[in-house]
Amino acid sequence: MKCWEFKKCGRELNGAKSKELGVCPAYPDDGEECWAIAGTLCGGKVQGTSAEKDGNCRLCEFYKKINEG
Numbered sequence: 001m002k003c004w005e006f007k008k009c010g011r012e013l014n015g016a017k018s019k020e021l022g023v024c025p026a027y028p029d030d031g032e033e034c035w036a037i038a039g040t041l042c043g044g045k046v047q048g049t050s051a052e053k054d055g056n057c058r059l060c061e062f063y064k065k066i067n068e069g
């Protein structure tokens with residue numbers, strides 16, 4: 001499962017919110033490890049580097065699903 005499918009963020013190509021901030025850089029190849037991608041668009045704002053957003057990502061239900069099973 002890709003993060004945009006799980007989170008229903010609409011920031012994938014042709015997604016409902018893809019016009020707002022553009023298509024998320026996790027799309028199309030990194031939807032299973034979006035926490036490693038800088039500048040993703042979770043929460044409707046451009047996130048920082050993977051180091052900067054690590055704290056937020058670890059709270060994310062998708063991150064927990066993939067990493068904690």
Ligand code: SF4
Nearest residue numbers: 003009024034041042
């Ligand atoms: S990283 Fe976040 S904003 Fe980007 S596609 Fe995945 S869930 Fe959506």
